[in-house]
Amino acid sequence: MEVTSTSSSSSSSNELTAISGNGTQDDLTNQFLVLMLAELEHQDPTDPIDSTEYVTQLAQFSQVESLENIRANQNTQMVLMENASIVQSSSLIGKDAYVPSNQFTVDDNDVMYGKAYLEHATETTSIDVKNDQGEVVKTIQLGPQEEGDLEYRIDPVELGLAHGDYTIEVAAMADDEVTNPQTFLAGEIERIHFISASGVMMAQMNNGLGTVSVLDISEVAEGALDELDADPIEQQAALAYQ
Template structure:
């Protein structure tokens, strides 16, 4: 095998002489051995070009560096995943803010949350309906500027409810989902990978990344 063949194998990930395809370090060692052998056995009247050796050696060093960088990146990703899992387990018993369209209450409860407006509204209302579609509560928040507008709802009995925010400007109206403050009951780590799942009171399992805000201890 020639020196150039060793260099090409390293660059393309091929295997040679029993050396693993991704083992750039071993290929580099073989390259040096071949280079020394060729120098020792070169024709004195037609010496080999040393510049070519140095160029190929630099190429192998680059491949080896990329391989090492990939290994470090994999280790870093594993560490980040582990830290994320550890931090997520500390969310049990804490409150989070999540967008809600429907909510199941096991017992009577007063609710708090916020409305997130991208633009101002002349009239803003939070509407709550039961499973049959009957309006059970409406919270008038009046005219509001763009931003986060907090609200609280009177106590609702146990049951299934639908939530809607209606923002009006003149004859035009916009329907939005409110963000409610709910408690994390359990954290699940999927066995096959994927997003960490939070079991949130009244909402079931949600992806960690669906949470809008982490609020701390439940009131």
């Protein structure tokens, strides 16, 4: 009589590993049972499989089950967090926000508002407005400024800026040294969306500010720009356009 034996527990373990990467939990359970029954049915009667090998296989399958459950729970938590973040961030739509940027677009003559942080008091401060060719088309002289937030406004009508794309550069001179502090521009948040692959919430801004991570927003306020327009800060009254 010829006795045919199938692969040992090592081959079964390999097959188990291969199927663990896909399928539902029920699929994995059924496939494991099919493999185990096949081994029992076709084992060599003269050399039966050691019971410890079954225990090892069951332990491996238990690990697979645990990993599958963890993965399912993580996916569920990610979906819940994503939905909660979208609901929470949707309250930002329509509000004014400052984002790190030195680029803006003039297309409807709206006044642009910006900020820059001055680490030291300055002897003189200016803002160069450059066109899309990098040419300085206007310079705003702000004079001496105190340490802290410098607020400014860019009025396309007053400056005579044509429709198009522009960049700004703040130059602050203190102790005969010129520095270029980082600039922040304000715009209205038009849309919020979530990028699942990176887990980042993005905000779409107007005024040509593009799309930025909500983590990059430095300040959000409802009606803040209207208040600034109605009650200009002291340095705005002293603006001199060249």
